[in-house]
Amino acid sequence: MPKIPQLDALDRKIIRALQRNGRITNLELAAEVNLSPSPCLRRLRNLENNGAITGYSVDVNTKAYGLPVTVMVRISLEKHTEDVVVRFEERMKAIPEVLECFVMTGLSDYLLRVVVSDLEDYERFVRDRLHPIGGISSIDTSFVYGVVKRTHVFPEFHG
Amino acid sequence: MPKIPQLDALDRKIIRALQRNGRITNLELAAEVNLSPSPCLRRLRNLENNGAITGYSVDVNTKAYGLPVTVMVRISLEKHTEDVVVRFEERMKAIPEVLECFVMTGLSDYLLRVVVSDLEDYERFVRDRLHPIGGISSIDTSFVYGVVKRTHVFPEFHG
DNA sequence: GTATTTTTGGCATTAGATTCCAAAATTCAT
DNA sequence: ATGAATTTTGGAATCTAATGCCAAAAATAC
Numbered sequence: 297m298p299k300i301p302q303l304d305a306l307d308r309k310i311i312r313a314l315q316r317n318g319r320i321t322n323l324e325l326a327a328e329v330n331l332s333p334s335p336c337l338r339r340l341r342n343l344e345n346n347g348a349i350t351g352y353s354v355d356v357n358t359k360a361y362g363l364p365v366t367v368m369v370r371i372s373l374e375k376h377t378e379d380v381v382v383r384f385e386e387r388m389k390a391i392p393e394v395l396e397c398f399v400m401t402g403l404s405d406y407l408l409r410v411v412v413s414d415l416e417d418y419e420r421f422v423r424d425r426l427h428p429i430g431g432i433s434s435i436d437t438s439f440v441y442g443v444v445k446r447t448h449v450f451p452e453f454h455g
Numbered sequence: 456m457p458k459i460p461q462l463d464a465l466d467r468k469i470i471r472a473l474q475r476n477g478r479i480t481n482l483e484l485a486a487e488v489n490l491s492p493s494p495c496l497r498r499l500r501n502l503e504n505n506g507a508i509t510g511y512s513v514d515v516n517t518k519a520y521g522l523p524v525t526v527m528v529r530i531s532l533e534k535h536t537e538d539v540v541v542r543f544e545e546r547m548k549a550i551p552e553v554l555e556c557f558v559m560t561g562l563s564d565y566l567l568r569v570v571v572s573d574l575e576d577y578e579r580f581v582r583d584r585l586h587p588i589g590g591i592s593s594i595d596t597s598f599v600y601g602v603v604k605r606t607h608v609f610p611e612f613h614g
Numbered sequence: 615g616t617a618t619t620t621t622t623g624g625c626a627t628t629a630g631a632t633t634c635c636a637a638a639a640t641t642c643a644t
Numbered sequence: 645a646t647g648a649a650t651t652t653t654g655g656a657a658t659c660t661a662a663t664g665c666c667a668a669a670a671a672t673a674c
Binding site (some may be wrong): 481482492493496 | 629630631632633634
Binding site (some may be wrong): 331332333334335338339 | 621622624
């Protein structure tokens, strides 16, 4: 694993500006963090190259795209032998409807965020994608009714 | 609510390309979706203006930034009177450690994603941020041990 | 306090974004 | 099907941003 040099206050300012707007130009970014464009771009490239920044993306309206139903799924496995765990996790990586899969403390082993087009589509997901994996002891489904908040911007860091 | 015109296959290709790399140039994007740069940019601007695309962001290594602990918190309210609900949701929007807050079906009312620097910081979060809100009947905390998958890329849509 | 190292800022060059318009493709009415 | 109307595309010119280089400034070490 790459060890990432400690970020300074300016790096974190750059990161928070990009979390607010990932497609801001370097010129605007430089102005926002009070730096001239060339050192700003150099810092940005460093953050990208040393692993502090892992990528860029776009936020899309799920309804507009045609996947209006978001589901949070908590899954426990029957046992935790290497083969069962590896098989499950490989399937998670391969299933396109699964956007996120976390390993959790607490009663459930995994928490998934899944997007589908409707209830029927979710039934298909459980029947055709999850059940065939095997080794699953419980599936607890919660649908997302509304989004109160969703941001990419980290809290200010005072370290 | 703005009604967003139906996206066609090309719009969805553009979106998926940007979900993979939100900072791709218009020239590269155009090449990827087999379109020349000018109509590609015009489509992109349309998606931005009509609400299909809501923003751009950067993915940051939480450890590098100094917030290595991610927590999923399930919260239920004692009652669902307008004042209690509104107060709770306004506080969620205002607390910087809360990156996401969803309204859920199932046993819990809300699911939060919270980032903090350590366990002590999370205790402070619960004591100083959540408890003072009032009206909370239960808080169920699960720590994220590992990330099996995390993508922004939606499944291909065949509609 | 001076030498060394790191970071910055400005400039020249290269690459990309944006705009405009004519051509091509699609849609619609008949 | 056929032609008119509408929408979408592609290319060229222009404007804006990114990139690389080097000297100056700042920070650090001795």
